[in-house]
Amino acid sequence: MGGARTAKTSILVASLIVWSLWLVGMQAGERWSLLTEAWFMSITMAVGSFIAGATAEGGGAVAFPVMTLMFAIPPPVARDFAMMIQSVGMTSASATILYTRIPIEWRALWWAGAGGIFGVVVGIEWISPLLPPAYTKMTFLAVWLAFAGALFWINRYREREVRFAIERFLPRHALMLFGTGLVGGAISGLTGSGLDILTFSLLTLRFRVCEMIATPTSVVLMASNALVGFLWKSTLGGGMEPAAWTYWWACVPIVVVGAPLGARFIRDRSRLFVASILYVSIAIQFVAGILIIPQTTRLAGYSALVFGIALLGFHWMARGGVKRLAWLASSQTEAPTRAKG
Helix, strand or coil: CHHHHHHHHHHHHHHHHHHHHHHHHHHHCCCCCHHHHCHHHHHHHHHHHHHHHHCCCCHHHHHHHHHHHHCCCCHHHHHHHHHHHHHHHHHHHHHHHHHCCCCCCHHHHHHHHHHHHHHHHHHHHHHHHHCCHHHHHHHHHHHHHHHHHHHHHHCCCCCCCCECCCCCCCHHHHHHHHHHHHHHHHHHHHHCCCHHHHHHHHHHHHCCECHHHHHHHHHHHHHHHHHHHHHHHHCCCCCCCHHHHHHHHHHHHHHHHHHHHHHHHHCCCCHHHHHHHHHHHHHHHHHHHHHHCCCCHHHHHHHHHHHHHHHHHHHHHHHHHHHHHHHHHHHCCCCCCCCCC
């Protein structure tokens, strides 16, 4: 009961602070008409923010495909909005996670976060301008589909051995996390999210950390990466897309509640429950993308290549996880910890 009250208090306090600032901004700028212009995004983010707080899938991972596939909004606008709205929603969820002391893997947070700082700038400034809109969309969908496949494969073993931290942390592990953060941050700079999924994958597949630890870690990571991307793009990066601001003002009061509620909701759920949410959402996104985006031979080949590379990367993580468990067992430094779904 005490934990539930603490979570509710943190959500209420964060909501009141953001709502107060939002009301001042709306009134000062006479922006009330934006609520009717962007009503469809308000509905989208009511669902997206809850999923963002509850899973490794950031709010941008919901916003980006909905905006680009359903409403034909240009990827740069969707990317900017994703970073902007996650700066509010996932930061609020992170505050709830930290305030209620939901366990996270701190070393993953620091090292992957450091790589993500550089990666998101690279994605915004150098990768994003090179890819046409259709290729950007399919990059997002192919990477997420590969991740779902890898997670499903490893979760066939419902009682697989998992850990609650990265045990026997060595310098090479720090380098691995930094490199993953660099690549994940670059994908964030392209689609608005990416650091969360790759770090979550590395933690669960390579380090065999339980999803209940990896999920809140990825939420805090994506919040920090979104803030970095937001600050860079709005200042040194030439400014956010004007249309992104319209959607942002319409969604701020919603995500500040939805994301923390998602973080609180998932606290008492099993790791397989978390994985199931991811499977369903990713499958829907991919099928919608194939149906909506006009497919060409070149685009299909590109998508297959990205999917193959991503799948190989996740497979490498999973194989490394098997070897790691054997290494930990042979070291006999700690008794193995087993978590069941």
